[in-house]
Amino acid sequence: MRGRWTTAVLAGALVLTVAACSPAPEPVQPPPGVGLDYQLGGDYPLPEGAELVVRQWRDGEAEPDAYSVCYLNAFQTEAAEGHPDHASNWPPGTIWFEGEDPAWPGEHPVDISSNRQRRLAVEFLTARLEECVVRGFQAVELDNLDTWLRYPDAPFDRDDAVAYARLVVEEATSLGLAVAQKNTPELLDVARTEIGFGFAIVEECGEHDECQAFVDTYDGRVYAVEHTEEGLAAACAAIGDVAGVVLRDRELVTPDDPGYVHGTC
Template sequence: MGRSSVGWCAVAATTLLAVAGCSGPAPARPGLPPAGVVVDYQLGGGYAPPDGIGGVVRDVTDAPDTDRWSGCYVNGFQTQPAERDVWLAEHPDLVLRDDAGDPVVDPGWPDELLLDTSTGAKRAAIAEVVGAQVTRCADRGFDAVELDNLDSWTRSDGRLTEDDAVDLAARLVDVAHAAGLAVAQKNAPDLGTRGRDEAGFDFAVAEECLAYDECAAYTDVYGDAVLDVEYDAGPFPDRCADPRRPTSTVLRDRDLRTPADDGYVLATC
């Protein structure tokens, strides 16, 4: 599943987004959720959210919420655990390898393999494979897509670069836009404006930007078009009062459980 991540943009699909702090206005794009909505992050399984929730984010294997704006999760830069063997069998040259020839794994998620974005040919091939999942999001009726693990280069021991990630992101954004989807930048606050200006992202998904004092890195680029998800229940009330927080900030349990599961958490500001 990768790093849990969330996406929403505070703008109606037919309304021009005024982005505070940006070098220029972002174009309105179909697929962006309405202004002011709060989005529940449901990667652990879809369910009917409580009142006050205006959208959901669900896995590409799940179905959108037909009553709400729906974002689609795709692991764009690493393999999903269930797809590990498929990538190794069908696309072994697209999996990043260490000096011994073994697949490079995400230390935080050792059942995920990093994809090899180191050459243009490999990025084009990855974009074809992952792009099929992005198109599937549109076919299933989702409004937007978030591409997880954009920052995989930071876990590659120098084998991959930020430029590699931005180039692959731009290829996947092109696929998504052609399918009518808006696209979220997922984490990677150090990108600055590159995610918007070079990759073409329409909004941002941030995890614990308040906890790590990173929210301005997103809001300076995307204005109110940022969704933050916090995971530490203790400081959450104080974080809701923080004037730096994005317009939509939610608290979720780290395993992204459903209401039927013990330990399920969802709170909103």
């Protein structure tokens, strides 16, 4: 339980006490099997049938009529200059600048190779998690969980990823947020038991034939985003009867953009 320090004068002495605050509510997991939309490019009205939505922590708002998930790039920096999560804004020593995401130039992995660095990174993320709560989100998605797999020369490994993810989940849970595993089937054996994830958001599980493993782990609380018609067909055939599946364009633009794509099973 979090609290705040207050002062009182008792018999001429200054006494510090902790005034208890109301504890955060227990996280509520999303309803299984519902339709979803993935709106990282900007908020817009939910398509018909969507009961779960993912939006950015920085400028997105929770949807009153849907289960709302707050997107946070917890394992990498953001590339855009001026973004609060740009590499220049993270605490010194928490970014591995030798690595750069080839798909997203300017994004660098968080260096989670020591307990001190992990805790500094979690401290940095806490303000973002608190902002998710203020904006009304019920859950958070932690992106780039798989960085240790994509940077073979990185100074961190699977154990470091598990330890860091567990710390972030503990902090989010203490604030009343449920936490989604993002991709990374390599961690399904510890995702719920050691880390504490409550559900999964997966991209291209149909494309890579990974959907069923997530459904088996999370009892249907899986929400799949595909970026090709082939991937959509595969995901729908594999898990469409028990899990949410949506087709979105790779840039995740809003409906007023000519590149906007949206489809469901």
